[in-house]
Amino acid sequence: MSKLTIGFIINGQKKTIETTTSTRLLDLIRDDLHLTGTKEGCGKGECGACTVIMNGELVASCLILATQSDGAVITTIEGIGDNECLDPVQEAFIETGAVQCGFCTPGMILAAKKMLEENPHPDEEEIKRGISGNLCRCTGYQKIIDAIKLAANRLSSKNGGRSEKDD
Amino acid sequence: MKKQGRGIATIMFGFGYGEGFPDHAIASAEIEEGGKILIRTAAADVGQGVLTIITQIAAEVLKVKPEAIRIIPGDTHLTKNSGSSSATRQTFFTGNAVKEASEGLLSNIYHYASIEFRSNHVELGIKDGYIFRNDNPKNKLSYWELAERVKERGDSLKAEASFFPRTDIPDPKTGQGKKVYVAYTFVTQVIEVEVDTDTGIVEVLNVYTAADIGKAINPKNVEGQIEGGTVQGIGMALMEEQVIKEGITLNPDLTSYLIPTSMDTPHFATLLVENEDSEGPFGAKGIGEPATIATTPAIANAIYDAIGVRIYHLPITPEKILKALKEENKRGNKEGF
Ligand code: FES
Ligand code: FES
Numbered sequence: 001m002s003k004l005t006i007g008f009i010i011n012g013q014k015k016t017i018e019t020t021t022s023t024r025l026l027d028l029i030r031d032d033l034h035l036t037g038t039k040e041g042c043g044k045g046e047c048g049a050c051t052v053i054m055n056g057e058l059v060a061s062c063l064i065l066a067t068q069s070d071g072a073v074i075t076t077i078e079g080i081g082d083n084e085c086l087d088p089v090q091e092a093f094i095e096t097g098a099v100q101c102g103f104c105t106p107g108m109i110l111a112a113k114k115m116l117e118e119n120p121h122p123d124e125e126e127i128k129r130g131i132s133g134n135l136c137r138c139t140g141y142q143k144i145i146d147a148i149k150l151a152a153n154r155l156s157s158k159n160g161g162r163s164e165k166d167d
Numbered sequence: 168m169k170k171q172g173r174g175i176a177t178i179m180f181g182f183g184y185g186e187g188f189p190d191h192a193i194a195s196a197e198i199e200e201g202g203k204i205l206i207r208t209a210a211a212d213v214g215q216g217v218l219t220i221i222t223q224i225a226a227e228v229l230k231v232k233p234e235a236i237r238i239i240p241g242d243t244h245l246t247k248n249s250g251s252s253s254a255t256r257q258t259f260f261t262g263n264a265v266k267e268a269s270e271g272l273l274s275n276i277y278h279y280a281s282i283e284f285r286s287n288h289v290e291l292g293i294k295d296g297y298i299f300r301n302d303n304p305k306n307k308l309s310y311w312e313l314a315e316r317v318k319e320r321g322d323s324l325k326a327e328a329s330f331f332p333r334t335d336i337p338d339p340k341t342g343q344g345k346k347v348y349v350a351y352t353f354v355t356q357v358i359e360v361e362v363d364t365d366t367g368i369v370e371v372l373n374v375y376t377a378a379d380i381g382k383a384i385n386p387k388n389v390e391g392q393i394e395g396g397t398v399q400g401i402g403m404a405l406m407e408e409q410v411i412k413e414g415i416t417l418n419p420d421l422t423s424y425l426i427p428t429s430m431d432t433p434h435f436a437t438l439l440v441e442n443e444d445s446e447g448p449f450g451a452k453g454i455g456e457p458a459t460i461a462t463t464p465a466i467a468n469a470i471y472d473a474i475g476v477r478i479y480h481l482p483i484t485p486e487k488i489l490k491a492l493k494e495e496n497k498r499g500n501k502e503g504f
Contacts, residue, residue, distance in 0.1 A: 046421040097387040100395065101214030128429040135421065138214050140398030141432040143391050 006070040010035075011079030019066040026050045026061040028069070029076060037077035037106045041135070048134030051107035052076045058114050058133075077106035080113065088158075089113050092151035093144070100138035107134045112148045120156050122148070168364045171372070172473025176464035177355040180457040181348025182255035187336035190256065193247040194264035196225060196272040197325030198314040203237040204229060206268070209249040210261040211241045215455055216388040217257040221265040223384055224448055228269035229276075231296045231310075247327075255453030258384065259349060262448035263330035271326025276310060279317050279324065283308060332446065350444045352457040353379040356397070358433075358465040362473045364492060367485030369470060371401050371433040374462070378437070381444035381452035390437050393458045397435070400462025402427045408482050 007016045010033065019028055026043075029035050029052065041049030043062045050061040053075040081087035089112050092098070099105050108131055115122060115130035122130060127148045128141070136144065184190040194208040206225050212218040218238055226233040239245050249261045277288040280298040284291065292301045299307035308316075314324040337344035359373040376393050383389045406425040410417040418424045443450025463481065471477045476491040 042421055044420060044422075097391045099214075100216070100391060128432065131429045133428075135426060135428060137399070137426065138395045139391055140394035140396070140427075140435075141429040142394045142435055143387075145429065145432065 004067065006067055008069050008072045008074055010074045011076060021065070021067055023066040024062055025052070025054075025059075025064040025066050025069050028066040029061060029074075035076050035078050039103055039106060041103065046135070047104075048107045048111065049104055051110050051134065053110055053114060058111055075110070077109060080109070087113070088154050089116070089148070089151045092147040092154065096143050096147040096150055098139060098143040098147035104134055104136040104138075108136065108144055112144075112151065116148070116152055116155060121152060124149075169361050170364060170473040171359065171361050172469045172471065173357060173359045174465045174468025174470070174472055175355065175357045176461040176468060177353070178457060178460045179351045179353050180255065180453075180460065181351050182453040182456070183259060183332075183334070183349045184254055184256070185334045185348035186344070187334055189331070190250055190254075190260065190334070191329055191331035192249040192257075192260035192264040193327065193329040194221070194249065194261060194268045195247075195325060195327040196229070196265070196268040197323065198272070198276075198310050199237070200311070202235065202311055204231060204235055204272070204310070206236060206238045206265055207246045208238065208261050208265060209241050209243070209246040210257050211252040213252050215252065215257070215392065216385065217252065217261060219388060220258050220262055220384050220451075224262055224266050225269045227449075228266055229273055229296075229310075230293050235296060255352070255455040255457065257453075258451050259447050259453050260330055262384070262451060263446075264328055266448045267328030267330060268326050271328050272324065275324055275326055276313060279320075279322075280308060280313055283313065283316060350381070350446060350452050352381075352452045352454060353440075354393075354457045354461045356461040356465045358462065358469050360466060360469040360473060362470055362488065364474060364488075367488035367492075369405055369466070369483065369485075369488070371405075371431065371466060374433045374435050376435070376437045376461075377440055378454060378457070379440040379442050379452070380454045381447050382441050382450035383439045384449060384451050386439060389439060389454050390435075392454045393437055394435055396455070396458025397462045398427045398432060400459045401431055401433070401466065403459075403481060404463040404466040404483060405431075406482050406484070408484075 002021055003018055005016060005018050017032060026040055029038050038052055038061060039049040040062060041047035045060045045063045051058055052061045054072050081090050089109050111131050111134050119126060127145050197205050199205040210217045218240055222233050222236045225236050276298060277291060280291055281288045284300050286300050290301055292299055296310050297307040317324045332349050335344040335346050337347050355377045357375040361370045361372055374397055378393060380389055444452050470483060476495045478487055478491055
């Protein structure tokens with residue numbers, strides 16, 4: 001197993017870290033950086049629990065080698081808000097009761113954020129499609145869908161009814 | 168061709184271990200420094216919301232804001248047995264234990280305050296964590312100030328309680344018993360589906376649920392349990408099938424063992440029937456497992472209603488539907504001749 005040093009920006013912070021060629025990005029995030037908000041469900045790209053945003057794209061971090069993230073910009077759930085200052089999507093999840101066991105939640109929230117960036121006014125079908133790569137065993141999805149609707153409404157009224165992208 | 172159908176199913180579910188099992192829960196409540204009331208319980212919250220429920224119960228009984236409640240959950244060093252998070256029992260069992268412990272603490276608050284105020288408890292009032300004489304509400308003591316005074320007396324302001332209901336072992340011959348379970352939850356679901364007779368694919372359109380849960384301590388939470396349980400029931404009805412051969416699971420992943428995704432979520436309408444049960448905390452009953460049981464038979468009935476063929480083996484996959492339709496066609500053709 002050969003070791004090598006990689007560098008990337010994660011949640012706005014520059015990191016240089018030693019890793020191996022067989023380390024998954026998921027393990028680097030959880031075990032080396034101790035950012036345990038990102039979860040491992042299936043380890044096969046099927047469930048979305050390990051979702052992070054890398055270079056603007058949603059990715060399953062269980063399917064990516066750590067070395068592939070060299071030079072990348074990564075956002076995990078820890079990067080979008082914290083207990084003192086939650087992201088509007090996180091707030092909406094809490095308010096609507098969209099969190100039960102919470103295992104799918106970090107991935108769901110990142111998927112929702114990404115969707116709302118691309119489509120600030122999604123209808124119900126678009127929301128369903130937008131999170132269809134993220135499995136949830138607890139909620140039956142309805143409260144998650146409600147949360148995303150609520151967040152979309154709030155975000156668009158904050159932007160005077162317009163999204164940042166429209167500007 | 169797309170055909171629509173509607174099906175109904177009703178279930179009853181006895182929750183808790185029942186059948187004479189020594190099922191019980193213990194909890195305690197105490198005034199702790201820093202303006203909090205500490206509840207200890209071993210109840211495990213695996214997402215079903217029991218910690219939210221007991222926070223609400225303690226806050227309601229002790230007449231404080233939910234923010235004033237702190238919980239130490241599930242620590243074998245610091246908490247006593249509350250039983251498992253299974254059998255749809257935590258709201259009922261630990262909910263009752265927390266309610267009783269909170270009531271015990273409230274009684275002690277009255278007791279010690281009546282000593283402090285040199286007054287009888289009926290002359291005392293309580294509001295937002297303060298206790299006072301009704302004829303002089305300005306001269307009030309917070310629970311925490313009172314706890315200090317109680318401490319000076321060498322005592323402490325706390326209470327422990329348990330809920331340990333009796334249930335009967337059913338008669339082995341008749342299966343009957345006087346009270347086999349602590350209570351029963353009733354759920355009826357009406358489900359509408361659309362079956363594509365060319366592909367065999369079933370789409371669940373609408374799910375109407377009426378659930379007698381006694382009292383919804385947290386209605387949003389109850390709805391969440393019902394929606395989650397229903398979608399698991401949809402999985403059981405239409406897609407989830409573990410294939411085992413010689414003790415080995417042949418489909419141990421989520422591409423060969425399918426579970427519902429957001430695309431499978433139907434439209435929900437839920438009616439909570441709050442027919443308070445005398446023994447539950449504030450009349451509440453359990454909803455965890457009952458939420459999932461009616462869904463599968465209601466879907467099977469709806470499919471029958473849509474295509475006129477009954478399928479007896481779960482899951483009702485597109486292959487099974489197409490095969491059943493083909494057989495039905497053959498039979499129909501024969502009868503036609
Ligand atoms: S853990 Fe990566 S998709 Fe399931
Ligand atoms: S909340 Fe448990 S998996 Fe989604």
